[in-house]
Amino acid sequence: MLDITLLRKDLDAVIGRLNTRKNPQAFLDVERYAALERERKGLQVRTEELQGKRNSLSKQIGMLKGKGEDASAxxxxxxxxxxxxxxxxxRLDAIQQExxxxxxxxxxxxxxxVPVGNDESGNVEVRRWGTPRAFEFTPRDHVDLGATLGLDFETGAKLSGSRFxxxxxxVARLHRALAQFMLDVQTEEHGYTECYTPYIVNREVLEGTGQLPKFKEDMFWVLRGGDDEAAEQYLISTSEISLTNSVREQVLDVANLPIKLTAHSPCFRSEAGSAGRDTRGLIRQHQFDKVEMVQIVHPEKSYEALDEMVGHAExxxxxxxxxxxxxxxxxxxxxxxxxKTFDLEVWVPAQGVYREISSCSNCEAFQSRRMQARFKNAQGKNELVHTLNGSGLAVGRTLVAVLENYQNADGSITVPTALRAYLGGLEVLRG
Structure with missing residues (x-):
C-alpha cells in the first residue's frame, strides 16, 4: 500500500508516475479520493474548533459553580x-477506512x-551469461523429450483438466532433484532459512502481499466441506505470500535483520486472461513448483539485497x-x-528464445505497510521494514531448460554435473 502522505503531498506527481505502468488507467478514483480528503480536513478542523470551545466552556462552568451561579445552560x-x-x-473513522x-x-x-515502457518491449537487458549450445541435430522440445521419460500431460488433463x-x-526424479538442489544452494551457500508453509491462506494474508483485492480472479479459491459459511481462503500462487506474511503484525528486533527465508512449494494460478498462451508443455501451468526466496530487511539495505538476491538466482x-x-x-x-524488478530468462533451444525463469523484486514498504510489519529503529520508533522476493528458481521451467539444453540425438538427457549427486551418480537419463 502506498503511503497516503505521498498523495497528500503531490497527488499529480503520484498519478503521473502510476500512469507509466501498463495500460495507463485510473488506478485511483481521484474525484472520490479528493472528496474524502476535503471532508477529512474539514472534520479535523471542526474537531479542533469544538475541542477548543469545549475546553473554554468547561472553564466557564467551573467559574460559574465557584460563584454559586447556574451552569446548566x-x-x-x-x-x-x-x-x-x-x-x-x-465519520472520520469511516473516511479513513474508505x-x-x-x-x-x-x-x-x-x-x-526503472526504465519507462508500455510492455515487455521496454525491458532493458543488463547482461548475459553462457553461450547457447550449437546442436548437430534439430533440437526437440521438452514435450517430445519428456514423453519417454514420464512426462504425461494426458493423465494430468484426465485427472484435473488442461494445464495440469x-x-x-x-522425469519425476529429475524434477525432485532440481528442487532439492535449489534448496541446498539457497540454504547452505546463501544463508536462507528453509521453511515449510501452508498452501492455503486466509484473505487478509493475500491482501498483505498485494494479490487481493485486485487479482482475485487469478487465484484458486477454497471452499471447506461441512461449513455453513465457507471461510474466504485461497491456494497460494507462490510461497512468497506465506513467507512474507510470517512477519505480519510484528515489531522485529533490528538486530535480527535481514531475515532470509526460502521454501519449496507448489504454486496454483488460474492464469486468468492468458487463454491460448503457452498451451503446450510446462511453461504455463495451473500447478507448478517453485523454490522461493524472501528477504525482510532494513530500508537502507533493500537495494543491496535486491542485487544479492538476483545473484542467488543466477x-x-x-x-x-x-x-x-x-x-x-x-x-x-x-x-x-x-x-523495481529484475527478471532472469533462460535459453530454450526448441523455441530459440530466452524465457522467464526467475523474477526478483524489491517492494520497499508497500507490503509491510499492508501487513504492519515493523522494526524499532535507532530512535526507538517503529519503522516499516522493506520486503523482497524472488524465484530461486521455478522448478518446472528449469526442468524444461535442462531437458532441452542437455538433450542428445537419441532422445536421452545428459544429467548436469551439479545434479548427479542427487540422482545417485546417474549421468544420463533414458526412457
Whole structure:
C-alpha cells in the first residue's frame, strides 16, 4: 500500500508516475479520493474548533459553580459539543477506512531508476551469461523429450483438466532433484532459512502481499466441506505470500535483520486472461513448483539485497550451466507490489528464445505497510521494514531448460554435473 502522505503531498506527481505502468488507467478514483480528503480536513478542523470551545466552556462552568451561579445552560452546550465530537469521530473513522480501501487497489510506485515502457518491449537487458549450445541435430522440445521419460500431460488433463501434468519415473526424479538442489544452494551457500508453509491462506494474508483485492480472479479459491459459511481462503500462487506474511503484525528486533527465508512449494494460478498462451508443455501451468526466496530487511539495505538476491538466482543457472540473460523490467511490465524488478530468462533451444525463469523484486514498504510489519529503529520508533522476493528458481521451467539444453540425438538427457549427486551418480537419463 502506498503511503497516503505521498498523495497528500503531490497527488499529480503520484498519478503521473502510476500512469507509466501498463495500460495507463485510473488506478485511483481521484474525484472520490479528493472528496474524502476535503471532508477529512474539514472534520479535523471542526474537531479542533469544538475541542477548543469545549475546553473554554468547561472553564466557564467551573467559574460559574465557584460563584454559586447556574451552569446548566453551559453544561447543556458542552453536552451538545460532545455529541458532535462523537459523530465526527465516527465519520472520520469511516473516511479513513474508505481511503484505505481505495489505496488497496493502487499498485506500487516504480523506482526512479526503472526504465519507462508500455510492455515487455521496454525491458532493458543488463547482461548475459553462457553461450547457447550449437546442436548437430534439430533440437526437440521438452514435450517430445519428456514423453519417454514420464512426462504425461494426458493423465494430468484426465485427472484435473488442461494445464495440469502428471510425472512418473525419470522425469519425476529429475524434477525432485532440481528442487532439492535449489534448496541446498539457497540454504547452505546463501544463508536462507528453509521453511515449510501452508498452501492455503486466509484473505487478509493475500491482501498483505498485494494479490487481493485486485487479482482475485487469478487465484484458486477454497471452499471447506461441512461449513455453513465457507471461510474466504485461497491456494497460494507462490510461497512468497506465506513467507512474507510470517512477519505480519510484528515489531522485529533490528538486530535480527535481514531475515532470509526460502521454501519449496507448489504454486496454483488460474492464469486468468492468458487463454491460448503457452498451451503446450510446462511453461504455463495451473500447478507448478517453485523454490522461493524472501528477504525482510532494513530500508537502507533493500537495494543491496535486491542485487544479492538476483545473484542467488543466477547461481543456480550457472551451476547448471544454463545460458541466461538478466533484464531490468520497465514500468509497464512490473508486478503490482514491486517498485523495481529484475527478471532472469533462460535459453530454450526448441523455441530459440530466452524465457522467464526467475523474477526478483524489491517492494520497499508497500507490503509491510499492508501487513504492519515493523522494526524499532535507532530512535526507538517503529519503522516499516522493506520486503523482497524472488524465484530461486521455478522448478518446472528449469526442468524444461535442462531437458532441452542437455538433450542428445537419441532422445536421452545428459544429467548436469551439479545434479548427479542427487540422482545417485546417474549421468544420463533414458526412457
Amino acid at each position: 453551559v453544561m447543556a452546550e458542552v453536552g451538545g459539543i460532545a455529541d458532535e465530537l462523537k459523530a465526527g469521530a465516527e 481511503l484505505a480501501t481505495l489505496l488497496m487497489t493502487v499498485p506500487n510506485l516504480p523506482h526512479e531508476s 501434468t502428471f510425472m512418473r519415473g525419470p 547461481a543456480i543457472l550457472q551451476k547448471l550451466e544454463l545460458p541466461y540473460r538478466v533484464l531490468a523490467l520497465c514500468t509497464g511490465d512490473m508486478g503490482f507490489s514491486a517498485t
